[in-house]
Amino acid sequence: MxxxxxxxxxxxxxxxxxxxxxxxxxxxxxxxxxxxxxxxxxxxxxxxxxxxxxxxxxxxxxxxxxxxxxxxxxxxxxxxxxxxxxxxxxxxxxxxxxxxxASLGIDAEPHGALPDGVGATVFLPAEAQRLAGLAGERPDVHWDRILFSAKESVYKAWYPLTHKWLDFSEADITLRPDPDGTPTGALRAELLVPGPRVGERTLSSFDGRWAVRAGVVVTTVVVPHA
Missing domain, CATH: 3.90.470.20 (4'-phosphopantetheinyl transferase domain)
Known part of the structure; x- marks a missing residue:
């Protein structure tokens, strides 16, 4: 997968x-x-x-x-x-x-709802609002778990480039489902703190993918050199 x-x-x-x-x-x-x-x-x-x-x-x-x-x-x-x-x-x-x-991050989580209270401490208000919209369209998908996993993948890609902590609140992540209706899609993390320098650029966002299969959520983030 x-x-x-x-x-x-x-x-x-x-x-x-x-x-x-x-x-x-x-x-x-x-x-x-x-x-x-x-x-x-x-x-x-x-x-x-x-x-x-x-x-x-x-x-x-x-x-x-x-x-x-x-x-x-x-x-x-x-x-x-x-x-x-x-x-x-x-x-x-x-x-x-x-x-x-330049860097990459992967994360896997069980495809189930997050424990009570976790989302309130992890997700930004804008993220929570987008999750509600996604849940209304596809209630069979645990969007909160996908977003949590995406935040983990973002951190794993961030840390080797900066050797600094990145709080959950310091990246605003949007999940975009693929149009074919399968539980797969893209993700973009807008960094809310100064991003790392990669080559001649200072990054302001990370991009990646997500999928749900066989009861597992998997997310990936890839940082190219250019």
Missing amino acids: IEELLPESVVAVEALRDDPLWEAPLHPEEEGFVARAVAKRRREYAAVRGCARRAMEKLGVPAQAVLSGERGAPRWPAGLIGSMTHCDGYCAAALVRATEL
């Missing part, structure tokens, strides 16, 4: 609930990061890194440990950029050569 939302230059590997990657072993260097974690957390941590190592191999890069850096951001091999995500029964990693893209 996720590769359909990303450029061809990006290698994406995903694992559904019954995929053998959910039994992937931890790299010895990764053990210390989850030494005290519960079994579920260790399994997710290992599975998503199994996806990342398979993506490395597809790019012709030796499979290696993916350690956590600042704010938990993954540290990729030299020359690569990427993003990882996992939720109950799904995990994925997306990697690309740094010459191809």
Whole structure:
């Protein structure tokens, strides 16, 4: 599913609930990061890194440990950029050569309503208004969950470019469903704070895609070099 939302230059590997990657072993260097974690957390941590190592191999890069850096951001091999995500029964990693893209972010969430009260603390008034309109048109889609996931993908694309925090309130995201009626579409995040510099431009927005399939919401954000 996720590769359909990303450029061809990006290698994406995903694992559904019954995929053998959910039994992937931890790299010895990764053990210390989850030494005290519960079994579920260790399994997710290992599975998503199994996806990342398979993506490395597809790019012709030796499979290696993916350690956590600042704010938990993954540290990729030299020359690569990427993003990882996992939720109950799904995990994925997306990697690309740094010459191809400036940054990318991916996120996955279960396709269900957000817990009570989360939206009020996460969404801007304008976003909440647009969500209400979308829900009126397609009540079978959990638009609040898609928007939450989009905010996570935006942050994951933002952080490697800035090494700064981006609050949920600092990006105004619009979801645009595809006209064919399938639960897929585009997203645009208007940055409400000064954006990062990429090449000769200062970014004021990020663009991406979203999809709902098999009970999972997936969002992606891609930042080109130009």
